[in-house]
Amino acid sequence: MAGFVTRREFLNLLGTTGGTAATLRAGAALGLLPGTAASANLDLLNLAGNSRKVAILGGGISGLTVAYELGKRGYDCEILEASHRCGGRIFTVRHGDLIDEIGNRQYCEFDDEPHMYFNAGAARIPSTHRNLLAYCKELGVELEIFINENKTSLVQDDAMLGGKPIRNIDYTTNMRGFMAELMAKAMTAEEMNSPFSESEAETLLGMIRDFGDLSEDDVYRGSFRAGYAEGGFLKHGVQNDMIAFRDLLQTRLGRQLMGANEGDTGPILLQPKGGMDKIIEGFLRQVGDRVKYRAMVAGVQVRDNGVEISYDQDGVRHTMQADYCFNCIPTHLMVGIDHNFPSDYVRAMKYVRRGEAYKAAFQARTRFWEDMDIYGGISWMNNPSRQIWYPTAGIHQQKGVVLGAYDYGGGMYHTKMTQAERIEAHLSDGEKLHPDYRNLVEKPITIAWHRMNHMLGCSARWQRSFGRGWTHEEEELYHRLQQPVNGRHYFIGDQVSMHSAWQESAVMSAQWAMSDLDQRVRAETA
Amino acid sequence: MNRNTFRVVAGSLLILVSGWLMAADDGREPFDDRYCTTCHGTDGQGNEGVQAPRLAGMEDWYLKRQLENFRAGIRGTHPMDVEGIAMQPMAAKLSDESIADIVEWVGSWPFKPAEVTVEGDAQAGAQLYTTCASCHGRDASGNEALGAPALLGQNDWYLVTQLKNFMAGYRGYHADDTYGQQMRPMAQMLGDEAGIINVVSYINSLAER
Ligand SMILES: Cc1cc2nc3c(=O)[nH]c(=O)nc-3n(C[C@H](O)[C@H](O)[C@H](O)COP(=O)(O)OP(=O)(O)OC[C@H]3O[C@@H](n4cnc5c(N)ncnc54)[C@H](O)[C@@H]3O)c2cc1C
Numbered sequence: 198m199a200g201f202v203t204r205r206e207f208l209n210l211l212g213t214t215g216g217t218a219a220t221l222r223a224g225a226a227l228g229l230l231p232g233t234a235a236s237a238n239l240d241l242l243n244l245a246g247n248s249r250k251v252a253i254l255g256g257g258i259s260g261l262t263v264a265y266e267l268g269k270r271g272y273d274c275e276i277l278e279a280s281h282r283c284g285g286r287i288f289t290v291r292h293g294d295l296i297d298e299i300g301n302r303q304y305c306e307f308d309d310e311p312h313m314y315f316n317a318g319a320a321r322i323p324s325t326h327r328n329l330l331a332y333c334k335e336l337g338v339e340l341e342i343f344i345n346e347n348k349t350s351l352v353q354d355d356a357m358l359g360g361k362p363i364r365n366i367d368y369t370t371n372m373r374g375f376m377a378e379l380m381a382k383a384m385t386a387e388e389m390n391s392p393f394s395e396s397e398a399e400t401l402l403g404m405i406r407d408f409g410d411l412s413e414d415d416v417y418r419g420s421f422r423a424g425y426a427e428g429g430f431l432k433h434g435v436q437n438d439m440i441a442f443r444d445l446l447q448t449r450l451g452r453q454l455m456g457a458n459e460g461d462t463g464p465i466l467l468q469p470k471g472g473m474d475k476i477i478e479g480f481l482r483q484v485g486d487r488v489k490y491r492a493m494v495a496g497v498q499v500r501d502n503g504v505e506i507s508y509d510q511d512g513v514r515h516t517m518q519a520d521y522c523f524n525c526i527p528t529h530l531m532v533g534i535d536h537n538f539p540s541d542y543v544r545a546m547k548y549v550r551r552g553e554a555y556k557a558a559f560q561a562r563t564r565f566w567e568d569m570d571i572y573g574g575i576s577w578m579n580n581p582s583r584q585i586w587y588p589t590a591g592i593h594q595q596k597g598v599v600l601g602a603y604d605y606g607g608g609m610y611h612t613k614m615t616q617a618e619r620i621e622a623h624l625s626d627g628e629k630l631h632p633d634y635r636n637l638v639e640k641p642i643t644i645a646w647h648r649m650n651h652m653l654g655c656s657a658r659w660q661r662s663f664g665r666g667w668t669h670e671e672e673e674l675y676h677r678l679q680q681p682v683n684g685r686h687y688f689i690g691d692q693v694s695m696h697s698a699w700q701e702s703a704v705m706s707a708q709w710a711m712s713d714l715d716q717r718v719r720a721e722t723a
Numbered sequence: 724m725n726r727n728t729f730r731v732v733a734g735s736l737l738i739l740v741s742g743w744l745m746a747a748d749d750g751r752e753p754f755d756d757r758y759c760t761t762c763h764g765t766d767g768q769g770n771e772g773v774q775a776p777r778l779a780g781m782e783d784w785y786l787k788r789q790l791e792n793f794r795a796g797i798r799g800t801h802p803m804d805v806e807g808i809a810m811q812p813m814a815a816k817l818s819d820e821s822i823a824d825i826v827e828w829v830g831s832w833p834f835k836p837a838e839v840t841v842e843g844d845a846q847a848g849a850q851l852y853t854t855c856a857s858c859h860g861r862d863a864s865g866n867e868a869l870g871a872p873a874l875l876g877q878n879d880w881y882l883v884t885q886l887k888n889f890m891a892g893y894r895g896y897h898a899d900d901t902y903g904q905q906m907r908p909m910a911q912m913l914g915d916e917a918g919i920i921n922v923v924s925y926i927n928s929l930a931e932r
Contacts, residue, residue, distance in 0.1 A: 279761075281752045295752040299761065300812035302754055495765040533763065533770020547771060613808060648812075650761055653773055 239708055241715045242722070244271035249718075251275070252506045252519035254494050255526045256283030258700055259689040261480035262332070262707040263523045264487055274484065275517070277508050279493035279651040283481060285525070286318035286646070286655060287700065289472030290558070296642055297650040301616055306640045307560045307598060312591030314472040315558040315598045317644040318655075319700050320586075321345060322467045326701035328708065329476075333469065336479030343468040344589045346458045347574020350566075353629045354448035354579035358440070362630050365577075367423050367440060368454055370410070374417030375442040377409020450577050457575070461699070468589065476700075493651075494526060496535035499682045507535070523710060525690035525703070527551065527654060528678070538682055545674040549692060550661075551654025553608035554646045557582070557601045557623050559638035564597045565631065581610050582626035599638065601627060608655075612645040619643045656691060656698035667695070679709070684717050756821045757828070758813070766832040769878040771840070774806045776881035780834030782865060783826050785872040788902070790814050790822050797897045804893040806884055834876065836930055841879040841923050848925030851918055854909065863926050870902045875930055879923050886910045886919045 249272055253260045256278035264274040276283075280297065290296060292309035296317070307313045321343050322329060333340055348366035357363075384402050393401060405411070410420035418439065425434035445451060458464065469475035481488070495514060496507035504522040508515055524531065528546040538546070566572075566587045573589040586600035601623040604611060611619050620641045627634040646655035659671050667675075675695065681687045687710040694702035759778065764770035767778030778786065792798040799811030817825070855863075858871035865873035874882060888894040889910035895903030913919050 293751055295754075297752075299758045300815060304751060493760070529772030530761065530770070532772030533765065533768065533775070535765045535768070551773075650758055653761065 239266060239711065241266065241270050241711060242719050244718075246271065248273050249520040250503075250518065252277065252504060252517055252522045254497070254506070254522065254524040255279070255285065255690075256488055257285035257525040257690055257703060258287055258476065258480070259525045259691070259703040259707040260523060261477065261484060262704050263689065263711060264484040265332075265480055266707075266711055268484055268487065272521075274487050275519075276484070276488040277492040277494055277506065277517075278488055278490050281490055283488060283490075284318075284474050284477040285652060287473050287477055288316075288318045288644070289474040290315045290317050290642060290644075291472070296644060298643075298645055298648045299650050300648060301643075301645070303616070303642055305642050307642075308596060310594075310596075311471055312588070312594055313560065313596065313598055314590070315556075315600070315642065316468070316473045317556055317558070317642075318646070319473050320468065321462065322700070323461055323463070324465045324467060326699065328704045329701045330467070332704065333476060333479070336476070336482065338475050338479045339470045340467045341470050341589065343466040344573030344587075345462055345464070345466050345575060347571060347587070349570045349572075350574045350587070351571075351576040351585075351630050352448070352450055352454060353577070354450055355629075356579070357448040358444055360629065362576075363440070364423070365454060365574075367437065368445060368451065370420050370423040371417075371440045371442075372445050372451060372455065374409040374411065374420060374439075375445070377405050377411050378415060378417045380405045381409075381411060381415035448579055450579050454577060470590070494534060497522065497524070497531075497686065498535075498537050499686045501683070504685050520685070521714060522686045523689050523707070524686065525688075525692075527652060527690075528657065528688070528692055529654060530651070538686075541677055542682060545678040548659070548671070548674050549678075550658040552646070552656040552658055552698070553604075553606075553612065554655035554698075555602065555604040555608035555611045555644065556646075557603075557611070557619060557641060557643040558598055559601045559623075559642075560640040561597050561599050561638050563637065564591075564594065565633075565637050566599075567593065576630050578626055578629055580626045580629065582623050585627060585630060601638070601641065602643075608645065608647060611643070612647050616643060658697070659695070679706075681710070681713065684714075687714070756817060756825065759825065759829075762809075762813070767829055768832075768835060769837060769881065771878065771880055773809070774881070774884065775810070776878045777837055777876070778829050779832035780873075780876060781829060782867065782872060783830065784867055785865070785870075786829060787822060787826050788870075790817060790825065792900065792903075794822075795899070797900045798894060798903065801888075801893040801896055803891065804888055807888070807894065836876050837878045839879060839927050839930075841883060841920060841927065843917070843920035843924035845921065845924040845928045847918075848921035848923070848928075851913060851922045852925050854912060855922065858905075858909075863929050870905075874926050879927055882923045882926065883919055886913060886923070887916070890919070 251263070251267055251272045251274045253264050253274055253276040256276050260276055261283065264276055268274050281295070290305045291314045292305060292307050294305045296303040296305065307315070324330070346365070348364070348369070350365050351362040352365055352368050353360065353362040381402060384398065384405065406415065409417055410422055412418050419436050421434060421436055423437045426437045428434045489510060492508045492510040494506060494508045498505040504519050506517045506519060506522065508517070526534070528549050529551050532543070532546055571587055572592060573587050576585045578584065581604065582602035584600065584603045586603070588597045588599065591597050602611065611622065614622065620643070623641070624635045624638075627638070631637065646652060659675055660667055661671070678688055679693050689703070689707045689710050691697040691699060691702040691706065693706045696702045760767060762770060762773050762775040763778050764775070769775065769777035789798065793811045793814035794817055796811065799807030801807065858866055858869045859874050860866050863873060863875040865871055885894060889903070889906045890913065892907065895907045897903070913922055
């Protein structure tokens with residue numbers, strides 16, 4: 198049959214991908230063993246009395262990082278924040294909070310309890326994001342494990358098994374079984390003219406069998422890994438029925454399910470106890486008195502010997518003189534603010550596209566998921582709401598806050614709806630997983646980042662053709678934006694990183710900018 | 724745009740009308756309707772970064788009509804009108820008093836000519852513009868009696884979007900959009916994108932005279 202991969206072809210595929218590329222990676226990884234946390238290494242000159250004024254535009258985490266670090270070194274820092282709160286895209290929503298979506302402002306009506314919060318922006322911290330974690334430690338932010346992939350959570354697609362939700366573990370166990378069977382067949386074929394030695398082949402085959410829980414004869418016949426249909430503790434367990442390979446292939450969710458535990462979202466993930474904004478609170482315990490709120494930057498003029506900032510607060514336009522300026526205002530907003538930046542810099546600012554992420558949440562009247570053996574984690578749906586997240590926090594309490602939708606790629610689909618339409622969409626999507634969902638949840642909130650005041654987007658997109666990597670031009674523009682103007686004005690934030698949408702990138706961009714400034718200051722004072 | 728009305732005031736400038744903040748009775752962060760500059764830039768000078776045009780210097784009557792049209796869904800509701808859809812919900816909840824306040828507020832912003840970003844054949848554009856002049860004026864400063872706004876000094880990239888949208892019927896399609904409907908055949912007369920670029924280049928050149 199045309200279109201089917203032959204064993205030989207499959208094996209060749211295995212040989213090339215598993216052979217060459219994997220070895221290269223393994224080699225490179227050896228050099229990446231973690232050193233000590235970089236923030237401790239941030240070796241900046243202490244000004245000791247020779248105070249210099251620093252204007253920080255925007256109270257995002259990158260701005261707060263600068264205020265904290267330079268403040269420690271004797272710089273006189275001031276943060277101008279347009280909104281009523283710091284944190285920007287680190288936004289934890291609780292009882293009474295304003296969700297400042299322009300044209301659709303909402304107050305959160307969740308019960309007023311410590312575990313009843315929703316991380317509307319950043320929610321997960323990979324254990325490898327060590328600069329961010331170092332600040333958590335230094336600032337006394339208590340962390341707990343975040344549950345991301347959960348094997349008892351659900352997967353649903355109208356195209357699969359008549360739309361009946363199945364457990365993640367049913368999907369992944371069966372899929373691994375079939376994949377392993379394919380691989381094992383390819384491995385044992387006598388025509389194998391393999392790129393492996395006999396003992397390598399044996400090791401590999403062993404792994405393949407364990408990967409899929411194959412029978413002796415390398416056939417997949419179901420597995421106890423997917424749990425028991427009945428028994429299993431006091432009586433012999435009865436194995437769950439196998440789900441046919443073809444059935445599993447009817448959903449495209451498989452790709453995301455099999456990858457959910459890899460890369461940036463692989464274990465171990467962490468979260469601050471009580472909400473992501475505990476990190477912001479940690480910074481504000483140190484630099485809170487340096488923040489001006491509801492102070493909207495209206496102009497940035499870079500001069501030979503400093504930067505002049507103008508901003509609107511309480512109906513009055515103020516001006517401020519500073520020696521240096523660190524700016525985490527999103528570039529797409531900065532384009533419309535008065536400035537005298539050079540044209541190549543402006544070209545880079547204009548090149549960046551803004552993301553469209555969208556989240557929604559409900560208060561659940563009961564923790565109905567726990568009655569289904571689900572504790573934390575994500576259920577997947579092949580509909581626009583995409584995901585339901587069950588909270589890691591508050592296990593066995595009466596109520597909890599569930600994420601009712603997360604569109605991390607598009608987002609405009611829901612953004613363009615009215616509030617009532619959005620909520621109805623999430624309720625009817627959620628009913629596919631939990632038939633009584635509509636009655637189980639209440640007090641909805643939606644966060645359309647594309648319309649959030651003073652943000653209007655989520656995470657800079659530098660690459661025009663996603664997946665095809667950075668073009669030469671894009672790299673040049675990026676490096677231009679990273680460089681300061683006149684040694685005085687620095688853009689910071691995850692927008693000046695090659696890995697946007699992570700707090701770590703925002704923190705590291707700030708550290709890069711401070712190190713660059715430090716070299717200049719040292720050269721001056723030497 | 725009636726640029727002469729404005730003077731740039733140095734130092735502290737009182738920019739906001741008082742009494743706008745809605746009282747928060749329970750310590751909650753209050754709402755206000757003064758969010759326009761997040762998108763439209765400092766003093767409404769326009770922001771290419773989010774494709775929101777210049778408001779500073781805009782005629783009161785035109786500004787009011789556009790806000791009312793957006794609010795009523797007469798503009799910014801065609802599914803292909805990406806930028807109009809971004810603006811429409813921003814006006815959807817404005818009250819008449821709010822609109823009046825905003826018009827006054829916008830009127831306090833100093834006008835500065837927009838940066839030139841579009842370059843085409845201004846001479847070819849001059850030919851095309853002769854028709855436009857009958858409504859928008861020879862110097863593109865608008866004509867209130869005909870309901871045609873000033874084009875001079877507006878962001879050129881925005882003029883291009885509008886002409887494309889009129890041409891394709893994404894703006895001026897609504898049965899109640901009497902002013903927008905007049906513009907559709909005018910934009911179609913420009914023929915294609917090159918015509919649009921050329922006529923906008925000509926409008927740009929008027930600013931330099
Ligand atoms: C939906 C979503 C999910 C995410 N998930 C994760 C995650 O799981 N893990 C993770 O690590 N990261 C995640 N991120 C990314 C993370 O939130 C960001 O990378 C990080 O918070 C960006 O910080 P920043 O310093 O760049 O500034 P921002 O947070 O972008 O802050 C910019 C600040 O500038 C202010 N500002 C704007 N205009 C003006 C003006 N004119 N004057 C003064 N101030 C102004 C804004 O109010 C804001 O406070 C997520 C983000 C989103 C939106």
